[in-house]
Amino acid sequence: MQRYKCIISYDGTQFAGYQVQPSKRTVQGEIEKALNKLHKGIDVKVSASGRTDAGVHARGQVIHFDSPLLIPLAKWEVALNTLLPDDIATIRTELAADDFHARFDAKGKEYRYFIHRSAQRNPFKRHYAYQYPYSLDVKKINKAVPFLIGEHDFTSFCSAKTDVADKVREIRKIEVLEEEDMLIFRFVGNGFLYNMVRILAGTLLGVGAGDISPESIPVILEKKDRAYAGKTAPAQGLYLWEVHY
Amino acid sequence: MQRYKCIISYDGTQFAGYQVQPSKRTVQGEIEKALNKLHKGIDVKVSASGRTDAGVHARGQVIHFDSPLLIPLAKWEVALNTLLPDDIATIRTELAADDFHARFDAKGKEYRYFIHRSAQRNPFKRHYAYQYPYSLDVKKINKAVPFLIGEHDFTSFCSAKTDVADKVREIRKIEVLEEEDMLIFRFVGNGFLYNMVRILAGTLLGVGAGDISPESIPVILEKKDRAYAGKTAPAQGLYLWEVHY
Numbered sequence: 463m464q465r466y467k468c469i470i471s472y473d474g475t476q477f478a479g480y481q482v483q484p485s486k487r488t489v490q491g492e493i494e495k496a497l498n499k500l501h502k503g504i505d506v507k508v509s510a511s512g513r514t515d516a517g518v519h520a521r522g523q524v525i526h527f528d529s530p531l532l533i534p535l536a537k538w539e540v541a542l543n544t545l546l547p548d549d550i551a552t553i554r555t556e557l558a559a560d561d562f563h564a565r566f567d568a569k570g571k572e573y574r575y576f577i578h579r580s581a582q583r584n585p586f587k588r589h590y591a592y593q594y595p596y597s598l599d600v601k602k603i604n605k606a607v608p609f610l611i612g613e614h615d616f617t618s619f620c621s622a623k624t625d626v627a628d629k630v631r632e633i634r635k636i637e638v639l640e641e642e643d644m645l646i647f648r649f650v651g652n653g654f655l656y657n658m659v660r661i662l663a664g665t666l667l668g669v670g671a672g673d674i675s676p677e678s679i680p681v682i683l684e685k686k687d688r689a690y691a692g693k694t695a696p697a698q699g700l701y702l703w704e705v706h707y
Numbered sequence: 708m709q710r711y712k713c714i715i716s717y718d719g720t721q722f723a724g725y726q727v728q729p730s731k732r733t734v735q736g737e738i739e740k741a742l743n744k745l746h747k748g749i750d751v752k753v754s755a756s757g758r759t760d761a762g763v764h765a766r767g768q769v770i771h772f773d774s775p776l777l778i779p780l781a782k783w784e785v786a787l788n789t790l791l792p793d794d795i796a797t798i799r800t801e802l803a804a805d806d807f808h809a810r811f812d813a814k815g816k817e818y819r820y821f822i823h824r825s826a827q828r829n830p831f832k833r834h835y836a837y838q839y840p841y842s843l844d845v846k847k848i849n850k851a852v853p854f855l856i857g858e859h860d861f862t863s864f865c866s867a868k869t870d871v872a873d874k875v876r877e878i879r880k881i882e883v884l885e886e887e888d889m890l891i892f893r894f895v896g897n898g899f900l901y902n903m904v905r906i907l908a909g910t911l912l913g914v915g916a917g918d919i920s921p922e923s924i925p926v927i928l929e930k931k932d933r934a935y936a937g938k939t940a941p942a943q944g945l946y947l948w949e950v951h952y
Binding site: 471472473519543548549550551553582583584585586588590 | 716717718764788793794795796798827828829830831833835
């Protein structure tokens with residue numbers, strides 16, 4: 463048996479999320495279907511760095527799986543891409559140590575959130591960014607950012623449905639990029655709770671819109687209550703950009 | 708009755724083309740459905756500058772229609788965008804003269820063809836560019852361009868199925884743009900025959916690949932036979948960019 467590490471990219475639009483669910487089209491389900499075909503009917507279990515929700519995209523999701531097949535690395539990519547649907551692509555396949563784990567070994571992650579600042583609906587961006595037609599004060603957003611950097615209990619910034627006990631995470635970097643009519647938030651951290659990036663994005667948008675003051679961020683963190691943070695920004699703007707090991 | 712001119716944009720991926728076809732999802736069909744709702748059940752016929760094929764996109768298609776409704780222009784956009792599916796958007800609505808015709812009054816058109824130069828499949832570009840993994844000599848392509856400029860009989864560059872008698876068209880400009888991993892062909896002309904832009908793009912790609920010499924373009928034109936030009940490049944790379952009046 464050889465363990466493989468594989469970097470994959472997917473357009474989340476037509477998936478009910480990453481994780482396998484009965485009778486739904488999922489990223490994991492499609493990958494396991496492709497691996498089953500490649501292994502002539504033998505099931506191969508796939509583990510990812512983490513789940514992504516319905517509609518959320520990945521530029522660099524990382525998975526691992528074990529295989530008895532001795533295929534040269536370059537051919538894995540071709541073989542998998544041939545069997546995968548066209549909204550999933552393998553970017554790179556590597557040999558991994560037997561104890562490598564896509565989730566437990568991840569040291570950090572980068573997510574990006576794309577906001578299309580326009581009053582004009584754009585059919586080409588509808589699945590790939592959150593269209594935001596109102597004015598935004600980017601200076602205010604940049605004022606809020608430093609309050610989020612560092613190690614904090616992010617209870618206020620995660621879905622109330624989360625069952626993880628420890629809600630302390632470290633955000634290493636947040637960058638606010640402006641590219642033409644796009645506003646992009648880059649979030650780098652050691653890990654993110656359920657819906658955390660979307661709530662961070664929604665809260666920063668709330669700051670930009672003037673509904674939340676930059677200085678209230680420490681108060682929101684302090685409250686440890688989801689109700690105090692901003693809205694959960696919609697799925698289509700979110701990309702799992704990179705996983706760091 | 709007031710005639711309206713409307714600039715629309717659509718993602719062609721999920722349409723069986725622009726023109727209405729029985730029991731197929733078409734751009735015209737969706738617009739006429741929206742107008743029917745807006746006119747409380749009264750059918751409104753829509754005329755476009757021309758058809759686009761299944762999978763072909765439009766950034767600036769132009770349509771016209773007549774309506775007895777007295778809605779301020781700014782509200783037309785909102786009303787239509789509310790009723791249209793999210794893969795069609797109205798960009799601008801204008802009052803038009805009673806005799807304005809989106810097709811017959813068009814003085815020229817611009818199409819763009821997008822080529823994604825990469826061996827790497829990209830799920831986010833699959834519907835919006837033609838992935839071309841082989842090497843291309845852009846200098847050769849630029850050498851071929853001048854032979855296509857001007858007034859020519861483009862019989863060799865249109866689908867054999869075309870029933871138009873006069874196949875003389877004028878190409879005013881062809882630009883070859885390189886942006887990161889994208890190669891973009893800009894075609895500006897007084898009009899284009901059926902599949903003409905896709906065959907021009909396929910032929911220029913054939914030149915770049917070394918299969919067709921730049922100097923053979925005049926010979927191909929001369930032959931007046933579709934068999935001599937290059938392949939028809941796939942629909943997903945093509946955008947009706949602008950219509951000139």
